[in-house]
Amino acid sequence: MHIISEQRDDDGVLERRFTLGEIPGILWTPGSASPSAPVPLILLGLPPLGLDTMYPRLVARAQQAAADGFAAATIELPGSGARPRWAAADEARAELRRVMAAGEPVGDELVDALVLPLVDKAVPEWQAALDAVLSLPEIGGPVGYSGGVISIGIRLALVEPRIVAAGLFAGSFVPRVMFEEARRVTIPLHVLLQWDDEGNDRQAALDLFDAFGSAEKSLLANMGGHTGVPQSAGDAAAGFFARHLR
Amino acid sequence: MHIISEQRDDDGVLERRFTLGEIPGILWTPGSASPSAPVPLILLGLPPLGLDTMYPRLVARAQQAAADGFAAATIELPGSGARPRWAAADEARAELRRVMAAGEPVGDELVDALVLPLVDKAVPEWQAALDAVLSLPEIGGPVGYSGGVISIGIRLALVEPRIVAAGLFAGSFVPRVMFEEARRVTIPLHVLLQWDDEGNDRQAALDLFDAFGSAEKSLLANMGGHTGVPQSAGDAAAGFFARHLR
Numbered sequence: 001m002h003i004i005s006e007q008r009d010d011d012g013v014l015e016r017r018f019t020l021g022e023i024p025g026i027l028w029t030p031g032s033a034s035p036s037a038p039v040p041l042i043l044l045g046l047p048p049l050g051l052d053t054m055y056p057r058l059v060a061r062a063q064q065a066a067a068d069g070f071a072a073a074t075i076e077l078p079g080s081g082a083r084p085r086w087a088a089a090d091e092a093r094a095e096l097r098r099v100m101a102a103g104e105p106v107g108d109e110l111v112d113a114l115v116l117p118l119v120d121k122a123v124p125e126w127q128a129a130l131d132a133v134l135s136l137p138e139i140g141g142p143v144g145y146s147g148g149v150i151s152i153g154i155r156l157a158l159v160e161p162r163i164v165a166a167g168l169f170a171g172s173f174v175p176r177v178m179f180e181e182a183r184r185v186t187i188p189l190h191v192l193l194q195w196d197d198e199g200n201d202r203q204a205a206l207d208l209f210d211a212f213g214s215a216e217k218s219l220l221a222n223m224g225g226h227t228g229v230p231q232s233a234g235d236a237a238a239g240f241f242a243r244h245l246r
Numbered sequence: 247m248h249i250i251s252e253q254r255d256d257d258g259v260l261e262r263r264f265t266l267g268e269i270p271g272i273l274w275t276p277g278s279a280s281p282s283a284p285v286p287l288i289l290l291g292l293p294p295l296g297l298d299t300m301y302p303r304l305v306a307r308a309q310q311a312a313a314d315g316f317a318a319a320t321i322e323l324p325g326s327g328a329r330p331r332w333a334a335a336d337e338a339r340a341e342l343r344r345v346m347a348a349g350e351p352v353g354d355e356l357v358d359a360l361v362l363p364l365v366d367k368a369v370p371e372w373q374a375a376l377d378a379v380l381s382l383p384e385i386g387g388p389v390g391y392s393g394g395v396i397s398i399g400i401r402l403a404l405v406e407p408r409i410v411a412a413g414l415f416a417g418s419f420v421p422r423v424m425f426e427e428a429r430r431v432t433i434p435l436h437v438l439l440q441w442d443d444e445g446n447d448r449q450a451a452l453d454l455f456d457a458f459g460s461a462e463k464s465l466l467a468n469m470g471g472h473t474g475v476p477q478s479a480g481d482a483a484a485g486f487f488a489r490h491l492r
Contacts, residue, residue, distance in 0.1 A: 195456070195465075206452065209467070210441070218478070219441075221455070221465040232464070232489065236482060243478065 001132035013066045020132055023125055024051060024082055025075035028062035029138055033071060038140030040245040041133060043126060044074040045148015047172070048118065050081030061146065064238050070245060071139050075129045078121045088117060111173040115151045123155045130162060144241050151178045157185045165244035167237045170205035171197055171226050182211040189217040190240035192233055197226045247378035259312045266378055269371055270297060270328055271321035272304065275384055276312035284386030286491040287379060289372060290320040291394015293418070294335070294364065296327030307392065310484050316491060317385050321375045324367045334363060357419040361397050369401045376408060390487045397424045403431045411490035413483045416451035417443055417472050428457040435463040436486035438479055443472045
């Protein structure tokens with residue numbers, strides 16, 4: 001983990017941009033964090049739109065986390081932002097745009113091609129980022145995972161024992177095989193659903209929520225489309241992490 | 247409105263038992279309420295189990311309301327508790343018990359018989375209670391409605407303009423005709439659903455949520471049965487009323 005810049009905002013939150021090998025990332029820590037008072041961590045998932053595009057929303061989520069006493073970290077997804085293009089992912093996304101523009105149904109094969117390689121490649125990277133961030137003396141644990149591509153969150157919740165709670169956004173395609181992984185997830189979950197999400201099948205999202213094996217899971221559905229998540233939903237997610245990471 | 251007893255708890259919350267004609271009720275006001283600083287009101291809906299049975303849970307909800315600066319009030323439903331028995335309601339409930347014990351489906355006619363007369367009789371009573379409570383100088387407005395038989399909440403949300411927000415519990419049978427009323431509801435709604443509610447059809451609850459005409463509505467589903475509502479769901483409902491009544 002190589003720190004490439006540091007800045008502190010008016011609330012004392014320290015933002016450090018870093019690289020982990022070729023992967024860019026950002027770490028935010030609250031002013032209260034120190035080696036003698038290490039803080040829990042929330043991994044901020046993001047869609048494959050690039051860190052720069054997502055930066056304003058990531059900062060807002062990191063500031064909320066810091067206000068609750070948590071560090072927050074994120075890394076660029078494979079094939080996104082400043083990272084090398086990834087031909088297979090680009091082709092799958094181009095096919096998705098073509099299919100949706102034509103009003104055709106998005107088939108299982110296309111969903112698999114869009115999501116599964118991304119999950120397989122991204123999850124070990126997030127685990128490596130977790131190793132690096134948790135090696136800092138001012139970051140302790142436990143760890144939560146929040147948002148982003150829901151299949152990445154499912155896989156991480158399943159395979160990464162340091163993650164004790166996950167807040168997921170039912171806002172992207174989910175391959176059928178991920179339902180099987182969802183059944184084996186046992187950590188507390190808070191799932192956000194936009195009731196009229198234009199790019200997401202509502203019934204599939206409800207089926208996925210039903211499939212999760214966790215004894216403690218909640219679903220919060222709000223009106224509106226993919227980007228219309230209300231402030232109150234952010235507050236509810238913050239409350240979920242406050243209950244599970246403190 | 248005839249006050250029959252008064253007591254103040256350790257937090258300064260004043261509990262007044264009253265009668266409105268033959269109908270018993272309870273009003274709680276926070277210590278901060280006064281004629282010069284009137285407070286908003288939450289009507290606490292309840293199931294037809296009787297005020298005495300529900301009292302501990304009602305007190306907890308009233309204390310939460312008071313902590314947020316709101317008064318709270320409730321009245322006994324027709325045919326419940328100390329009120330005169332109501333033969334038609336008793337017969338419908340006996341038939342429900344028989345049908346459920348026999349493992350038979352609960353038909354539309356039985357649901358109508360269980361719920362519609364109750365809604366028709368209770369709603370004007372709650373409106374009369376609202377008249378009485380709002381006539382007190384220490385109670386101002388706006389008014390929220392919370393919980394209880396969801397069809398009563400739907401009808402009140404539709405016909406009572408003083409109610410500006412409703413927190414509903416999708417935990418009881420809903421006659422088909424109430425879906426039509428739900429489509430005409432426009433106030434902000436927060437709907438609670440227990441995912442494995444033994445006495446409630448999950449798909450019907452989701453369909454009802456979808457039917458509500460409100461531009462602002464949220465659904466919060468948690469694991470567990472009818473009585474397993476977690477503390478966090480109470481906190482979320484309190485947050486909803488805090489946003490809409492302050």
